[in-house]
Amino acid sequence: MTTLLTAAEQKKPNLWRRARHSFAVARHEPANLIGLVLAIFFAYLILAPVLSILVDSFIVQSGDEARTHQDEGSFTFYYIVRTLYSRISEILIWQPLYNTLAIAASTVVFSMSIGVVLAWLVNRTNMAGRAWFATALIVPFMLPTWTFALAWTTIFKNRTVGGQPGWLESLGITTSNSVAYGYFPIVFILVLHYTPLVILIVGNALRRLDSQMEDSARVLGAPSRTIAFSIVLPLIRPALMSAALLIFADCIGEFAVPYILGLPVRYDTLATGLYRALDTRQNGVAAVIAAVIMIIGVITLLIDVRMMKEARRFVTVGGKGNMDRLRKLGRMRLPASGFAGAFVLIGVVLPLLTLFLSTIMILPGRFTLDNFTLDYWIGSNLDTVALRNGILLTPEFWQAAWNTIVIVGSSSMISGVLGLLVGYAVLRCSFKGVGSFLRQITFLPYLVPGIAFAAAFLSLFAVARGPIPALYGTPLILIIALVAEKMPFASRSGIAAMTQLGKEPEEAARIAGANWFSRMGKIIIPIQAGPLATGILLPFISGIKGVSLFIILAIPSTDVLTTYSLRLLDYNYDQAANAVVLMIALIAWLGTVLIQKISGTGLAQGLEN
Amino acid sequence: MPAITLTNLTKCYDGNTEPSVDQVSLTVEDGEFMCLLGPSGCGKTTILRMIAGIEHSTSGEIAVDDLVVDSVHQSCFIPPEQRRIGFVFQNYALWPHMTVERNVDFGLRLQKVPAQERKERCLDVMSKLRILEYADRYPSQLSGGQQQRVALARMLAVNPGVLLLDEPLSNLDATLRLEMRAELRRLHQTFGTTIIFVSHDQWEAMTLANTIAVMNKGQLQQIGTPDEIYAEPSNRFVAEFIGNPKINLIKLKESNDKFINLASHILARQPESKFADVCAIRPEEIILTNTANINTLPMVIENIMPTGGSWVIELSFAEDRLFHSTQSRPKWREGDQVNAYLPTPSLHFFDHDEKRLVLSESHLDYSNLLPSSALPNKQNANQIHTNQSYAKQA
């Protein structure tokens, strides 16, 4: 044994020996290898595109040599100057920036005001049909935003753009541009879409609020108004803040709604401006716009982190939530339900009904029996130029559906498994640095709205670089981009699941003599089957609704349902486009039901993550 | 053959300044039933985890069956899956997605034991632990005690050379705890496995273990049989930690370099190198009498607490409070004046560093120094002596 060593050496072995011992220990901990591999993988998948787009904004792009009087690839401030300080920067960035901020801020204000009232009604009052509303009010959040946009155009479209007229137009009512397009409908739709999120988040906080705190104030003689403003409101403020910031960040990146409702009247937001820049091959300008979007994302996140830190100091929300006492509404009971009912009517029934009716009407807005047909679904040999069969009989539709399943499905699967591995590596890795690097880098895509991320991917993977061939035009680039985009959610739920599991089941298996593969295959993955299924399905649902990544990275042969329907829209096949959208909504709804069946935890928790 | 040898084992977790386990050296013989005893946070679990290989050491060495499994100096680390050591976790860590039977035969499957033999060994262990009837249930459908037996069965099925148990009884209620204690002892006898178990319950340690290792703040305080630990605590911490009611400690203020004095009584001769600082006596070793003599100390009965079949008497002596425990019903009332005799052989002395002072016969036998009149009256002393040897035997 080691009796020859001096006492001092026994007590503190030298650095070299300790390092060799650590290596001997680490050699038997596969999490280290996994952590390192994942770190390199994500550095390339996430960090590289983001950096490359930042670099692109300072590098002369191909085709711009003459304008910049510089060689391709040399350093330049041309794009910054052109985007921010030139004669056209008003169109390129300032007006879109103003529009984006106006949309985001208005959406936050209105959806918060409506959402808080509805959350209170559903969770704290005896309004009629409370249980039913708790589910029905959430539905608009499960529908893709542009479902509403399409429903809106179906009704309000006017002569500004060509194609089939809107219903009102054909009924002889002329809609003004400001109602049909631009700021008003965009905000209206986003409010419809995000109010349920407020109901979810604030509702959860309200339910967890310890009613004894209200009771204590009541005992001290405080009137309801005082209780609401000085007890309840401060306590749910963290939830309000996080809902507001979440909505704000999402609105900044929103692409589909302004694309449908803004473009016809040249009402640009940053996201559509970025798309326009890419579309017209102004890659340098696009890079600058993407960088601006990212900066807004980073600022939002910093505010979020800061507020969360402050909130944690006093957050004691939590307690006997089951004690909640319902407030008697009295005479207001039915009007309250009427308010909630109106929201469901406008947010769910009208859009879906409109879309459905539009798919079975030959001429929009003419409600006569001979105008109804199922041809757009299952007809054949129609007298249209290209789309001669109903959508369900068109091979391209099934191709797009198949692409959707393959591309979104495999990327959700990959990101779910990667998320679990990230959780595993973060918790088990012997090197702290690797763990926190993984944690942060997988969260980075959250700061970068999809459209900017897609642009970044395009700039990195469009051409062959080193061993990696040009990926543009292949399904692979879509899968990789989707995986990267879903990583914030996947890694967070992976880390949460692994934290909850703890180390012991695996340690017990090690002691029983299991090697790493048996531990993974027989212990970890089976135990985590539920979270893993949710971790795959949730990204799948949000993936099939997604537009921004696809519209930049997909080409006709890799069309998914969303891009296919937008392409149909471009060719004025409105009925078919709406039918495709309805199919997407159907898949999203089925997937959500499936999640609830599997996890039993319900949608609220999944969405809040 | 020693089953496990720890040599100067030290563990300092990343980010901690103080080591959680500090220079611990001990040997566990084959077939031994050892208990690691110590207050919460003293590093017991950490030692077990290092022996099992779930945690690695910062310095020092662990050898299992004379094979070094973890040593910084030899840059050697054998992972837990290759150590053949059983570990029963404090909260069992059963695999929730497997039935009881699958939990138990998991290890055997990994060892590629043929199905027939596997079935037999599984049944054998499960029936020995009386969980056969729950074979098809999932862990969440079992009570705490049943879960614990599954956790034990899971480890016993693969018949490990060494079994580590981390506070195996702490989650159980009193009756079940007693039952499981008997069960553990029976297991040790039937399987003959070397067992190291962790506890902070001294009663459990005393009744179960052949050897007890007392720990405090990461350091090994004393290692010995339950009797040795109780009778000859090697320092003040061990003396205080073991025994209920707690040992009585009296600060010695009047001692000089010749004699150890207490309230102007000479207790013993002062040893040459170190001075006694504190004197201690177990509550049951104090003898109370009505008659005063030169060897007794006057005390007042403050409180008499019956503890079911025995009594604990709180005494006040100057500003000190002492406890006396007895099996016979006390014949005094609260407030009575009594005389306490502290028999010299039952006294423990600790020096300034709280270490035990080992006094030889000649130090204790100071009677030749005193005038004969100072000795206790002969008859009385005799009686006291018999009392005392009786107490010792008990």
Ligand SMILES: Nc1ncnc2c1ncn2[C@@H]1O[C@H](COP(=O)(O)OP(=O)(O)OP(=O)(O)O)[C@@H](O)[C@H]1O
């Ligand atoms: N993973 C860890 N990281 C840092 N410190 C730790 C870790 N695990 C334990 N410690 C510290 O090491 C010391 C010993 O912990 P250990 O779990 O071994 O105590 P214990 O004797 O088993 O206590 P208990 O009886 O409460 O189970 C404690 O002070 C604890 O805070």
Ligand SMILES: [Mg+2]
């Ligand atoms: Mg412990």
